[in-house]
Amino acid sequence: MSTKHIVLHDKAFRLMIENSRLEEAIDSVAAQLNRDFADAPTPPVLLCVLTGSIMFTSELMKRLDFNLEVLSMKLSSYQGTSSTGEIKEVMGLTGSVEGKTVIIIEDIVDTGNTIVELVDILKERGAADVKVCTMLLKPEVYHKSIKMDYVGMEIPPAFIVGFGLDYNELGRNYPDIYVLDPDYPVK
Numbered sequence: 804m805s806t807k808h809i810v811l812h813d814k815a816f817r818l819m820i821e822n823s824r825l826e827e828a829i830d831s832v833a834a835q836l837n838r839d840f841a842d843a844p845t846p847p848v849l850l851c852v853l854t855g856s857i858m859f860t861s862e863l864m865k866r867l868d869f870n871l872e873v874l875s876m877k878l879s880s881y882q883g884t885s886s887t888g889e890i891k892e893v894m895g896l897t898g899s900v901e902g903k904t905v906i907i908i909e910d911i912v913d914t915g916n917t918i919v920e921l922v923d924i925l926k927e928r929g930a931a932d933v934k935v936c937t938m939l940l941k942p943e944v945y946h947k948s949i950k951m952d953y954v955g956m957e958i959p960p961a962f963i964v965g966f967g968l969d970y971n972e973l974g975r976n977y978p979d980i981y982v983l984d985p986d987y988p989v990k
């Protein structure tokens with residue numbers, strides 16, 4: 804049984820999406836990728852955007868049955884519970900994307916500032932094609948023109964943690980997703 808609430812630093816979060824539902828969404832995204840990349844002429848790159856995407860990337864990649872490379876890089880835009888709008892490249896790309904098809908693996912797309920910046924970086928480094936695959940999307944907040952090629956699940960615009968996502972570095976290890984609960988007492 805999953806805990807109904809977790810407390811991270813000074814805030815409480817209540818259970819929102821159970822892991823079984825996340826796994827179903829990942830099965831569906833994996834099936835789409837397996838279909839789309841079955842006959843790819845060269846192995847694509849899965850780009851794990853650290854740190855939030857590690858759990859999604861590992862769950863997704865073990866379901867993929869075509870040859871692929873895995874690269875990572877670290878970006879940061881969030882401070883506490885909101886986006887600063889300023890994207891920092893905290894750790895550069897771990898390998899070359901020159902001439903390759905890159906599938907960006909994101910935990911969540913919110914304002915889309917990160918994705919816009921990332922697509923620019925990848926094109927600059929010579930990627931032949933860039934696709935976006937995100938576990939979660941907040942459609943009420945996302946208004947950029949870049950197409951979301953693969954989406955696990957759409958969620959309302961609330962701050963969530965778990966399944967790789969953090970609140971000031973805590974909460975990433977929980978397999979379910981939790982949403983901020985301002986009414987729950989924090990001892």
Ligand code: 5GP
Binds near residue numbers: 880910916961
């Ligand atoms: P964006 O640039 O699209 O506004 O935000 C992208 C990044 O901010 C995500 O990759 C994620 O790391 C972080 N982020 C966005 N929404 C949330 C959220 O609800 N919870 C957490 N923990 N991080 C988020």
Ligand code: MG
Binds near residue numbers: 910
């Ligand atoms: Mg992220």
